[in-house]
């Protein structure tokens with residue numbers, strides 16, 4: 001089987017060739033350390049500054065509000081712990097949601113062990129938070145609200161601007177994990193009113209191991225990585241210049257092509273969803289029907305195991321995911337699918353197909369052709385399915 005189609009853009013994306021080309025010189029000819037006081041260093045510094053400007057522009061932020069990190073995970077850790085530690089004289093209460101990425105959830109859990117108190121907001125069947133719940137959760141000692149912009153498993157887009165407004169009215173710092181939203185949606189930090197925002201390069205056709213944290217000027221946070229004076233003395237370590245340069249190029253390209261990218265992906269997404277739900281019985285779409293990421297399809301198939309489905313798909317060259325890369329390999333069902341109210345079996349029978357810039361209409365047609373017979377075959381092996389089918393006849 002030579003055919004290989006990638007449907008896991010939410011896990012990571014292939015780097016665009018323009019991005020790689022932009023990075024190449026910084027590995028050898030322009031290798032200087034930006035902190036060095038000579039020509040080599042200055043060239044590195046130019047690459048660094050230019051990437052920072054490009055990323056700031058895509059967010060309508062100021063360049064000195066963008067801090068480079070080693071990825072979305074570090075940005076989330078820094079945002080949350082940084083605010084918690086720097087503001088603990090004001091209070092120890094943090095509000096987040098039950099459907100955050102583990103980079104946020106586990107950081108919050110670690111802070112609980114250190115004496116912070118965390119409220120994990122419920123979401124509805126579509127994965128949407130309730131703004132009244134958020135208001136009611138706020139206490140006098142709340143110092144931070146962290147709510148993801150868009151979910152990596154089910155694609156649901158939160159009312160981030162409204163949530164940030166509620167935080168601002170109470171003088172509470174607001175962070176959003178925008179790793180999935182960045183490069184897919186227009187994000188204006190000033191219009192949104194967020195104080196901190198996490199992004200990552202490898203989700204937007206850039207290199208792995210590089211990300212950024214937007215920190216609004218005046219936001220009180222603590223430095224986590226100590227050492228040299230890099231990133232205005234707030235995040236130490238010699239900068240990953242090739243990675244950062246690639247991130248800048250990927251960001252610029254994503255926002256130059258945003259409209260066409262979205263139009264194409266929404267069309268393909270809706271076609272795939274509609275056809276699969278029509279052609280296969282006992283299915284449901286997970287996540288919000290319209291307020292969802294342009295490339296996200298997440299469907300539960302009753303009476304089958306997501307893992308067997310993934311293996312069967314892999315055999316015909318379709319690379320999907322059973323929900324989240326972080327939960328596959330473990331037997332626990334996805335915390336996101338549990339939070340939207342699925343039972344264990346349904347959560348286990350879920351498939352995430354995420355589309356991106358290299359997805360074609362033929363790829364979609366191929367899945368629509370291959371998936372229904374695979375589901376059918378797997379269900380033939382399920383005693384439960386036979387019973388239900390028999391009962392319905």
Ligand SMILES: *Cc1c(COP(=O)(O)O)cnc(C)c1O
Pocket residue numbers: 010011070071072073074076101103148150151152177178179180200201202203209210211
């Ligand atoms: C991928 C992802 C992260 C982690 O980013 P890395 O750059 O892989 O560390 C965090 N949050 C969300 C929502 C993600 O999708």
